[in-house]
Every structure is written in structure tokens, then in C-alpha cells.
Amino acid sequence: MKPKFVxxxxxxxxxxxxxxxxxxxxxxxKIGLVYGNAGxxxxxxxxxxxxxxxxxxxxxxxxxxxxxxxxxxxxxxxxIPRFYTADIFRQCVNALKTNPQMIIVDExxxxxxxFRTIETFRDLHDETGVPIILVGMQLAKNKLKKHTHLFxxxxxxxxxxxxxxxxxxxxAEEISEVDITxxxxxxxxxxxxxxxxxxxMIDIFEKVGQANGLTQIDENIAQEILNG
Numbered sequence: 001m002k003p004k005f006v007x008x009x010x011x012x013x014x015x016x017x018x019x020x021x022x023x024x025x026x027x028x029x030k031i032g033l034v035y036g037n038a039g040x041x042x043x044x045x046x047x048x049x050x051x052x053x054x055x056x057x058x059x060x061x062x063x064x065x066x067x068x069x070x071x072x073x074x075x076x077x078x079x080i081p082r083f084y085t086a087d088i089f090r091q092c093v094n095a096l097k098t099n100p101q102m103i104i105v106d107e108x109x110x111x112x113x114x115f116r117t118i119e120t121f122r123d124l125h126d127e128t129g130v131p132i133i134l135v136g137m138q139l140a141k142n143k144l145k146k147h148t149h150l151f152x153x154x155x156x157x158x159x160x161x162x163x164x165x166x167x168x169x170x171x172a173e174e175i176s177e178v179d180i181t182x183x184x185x186x187x188x189x190x191x192x193x194x195x196x197x198x199x200x201m202i203d204i205f206e207k208v209g210q211a212n213g214l215t216q217i218d219e220n221i222a223q224e225i226l227n228g
Contacts, residue, residue: 001203002175008167010036010160011045017156018053018102021131029153030131031121035140036160039194046106046135055102060110066117073103073124089123096128108136112143122150165189168198176202178209183219191226201226 007015014034021030036042043059050057056076060069070088071081077095081088103124105111111118125132134140134154141159144151168189172180180188180202188201205217208225217225 001177001206004175005048006171006174008170009164010040013158014045014049017158018049018131018133020156021133022102024155026129029125029155030129031125031153032131032133032156033141033144033154034133034135034158034160035138037138039196040160040162041195042135042160043106044195046104050104053102055104058103058105060105060107062110064110064117066120069117069120092124093127096124096130100128100130102131102133104133104135106135108134109140112140115147118147119150122153125153162193163189171198172202176206178206178214179216180205181216181218184217184222187219187222187226
């Protein structure tokens with residue numbers, strides 16, 4: 001399998017959201033929200049784009065406190081976190097003012113029950129003006145609406161959508177070492193809904209192809225492999 005990151009429809013729209021945030025005038029908030037169901041590649045995309053755009057990537061975790069969150073951001077900014085939460089916040093603000101970097105926060109669903117922690121992003125944005133992108137599950141948008149002050153500052157929103165046939169065809173063409181016909185791609189699309197399952201199927205097709213000297217997987221071979 002070719003080690004390539006595929007720029008699917010969702011990835012391209014995530015990139016477009018980043019550009020929109022970065023190009024907004026100073027008097028417009030630069031906080032964005034990307035949300036969607038599990039298995040659509042949000043985390044892989046967030047990590048990939050954090051590297052491409054030299055952004056800070058933070059993955060929220062269960063029971064994460066405001067101090068813990070700020071400590072993680074400080075470390076990503078090459079700072080040694082201080083003891084008091086207020087001091088760590090000032091550290092982060094000063095570092096971001098000196099070297100502005102976009103912040104991408106994944107798994108924000110873990111933070112939505114804690115008003116103080118989730119509102120920290122609003123405070124960081126207001127103090128520094130750096131773009132901040134929140135990434136969460138399908139219900140994240142509705143849950144964020146309860147945090148009025150933060151939600152009102154979200155100026156760009158994108159909902160990751162289910163993979164279409166064209167997405168699967170593109171993925172197969174760009175990463176598969178064996179040719180997969182369009183009919184076989186339809187089978188993949190019908191049987192799997194997550195990126196992980198697509199890749200697993202393509203990997204199986206490759207292994208069967210290599211073991212049997214096949215250069216192409218057509219509809220009949222695909223059905224036999226997946227139903228066998």
C-alpha cells in the first residue's frame with residue numbers, strides 16, 4: 001500500500017476552512033469548528049494539517065482540566081509550564097504573541113462538560129488573535145451552543161460528511177498497489193463506512209493479488225474475497 005495521504009472532499013474542505021480563518025480581518029473571530037461521525041478521518045486529517053500548517057495539535061482527553069490543557073499547550077510552545085494556572089495562561093499568551101501559531105484541538109467532546117476549560121479557548125483567542133480550530137463528534141455543534149460566548153465567536157463550521165463513491169475511488173487509485181475496478185470500488189463503498197475499513201479491504205485485496213499474481217481486482221474477485 002502506498003504511504004500517501006489522500007486529499008478527499010472532506011480534507012479539502014478542512015483546508016478551505018483553515019484558509020478562511022487565516023484570511024479573516026482582525027475584527028472578525030478566527031475560531032472554527034469541524035465535527036462529524038466517528039470513522040471519517042477527522043483525527044488523521046487534523047494531525048496531517050497541523051504539520052502542513054505548522055500548527056499546535058492538542059488532543060483532549062477524559063477528565064482534562066483547564067490547567068492540564070494549558071500545560072499541554074505550553075509544552076507544544078516549547079515552554080516549561082509554571083505551577084499556577086494563571087501563570088501558565090500568561091505563558092501561552094506571551095508565546096503565541098511572540099510566535100503566532102494556529103491551534104487545532106481534537107476530541108473537544110471531552111471538554112464540553114467543563115465550562116471553564118472549554119472557555120479557555122475563547123480567552124486565548126481574544127488575547128492573541130491566533131486561529132483556533134475545535135474538532136469533535138457529530139453532537140459537538142449542538143453541545144457548543146450551550147457555551148454562548150464561545151459559540152458566538154465561531155466563524156467557520158464544517159461538518160465532515162460520509163464518504164461518497166468518488167472518495168473511495170480516489171483513495172483506491174492513490175494508495176492501492178493493485179488495480180481495483182470501479183465495480184469493485186462500489187462493493188467497498190457499500191460494505192464499509194469508515195476510512196479504517198476501506199483501508200483494511202484494500203489491504204486484503206493487495207495481499208490476495210500478490211499471492212495469486214493478480215494485477216487487478218474486479219467485481220467477482222472482490223465478492224469472492226469478502227464473502228469467503
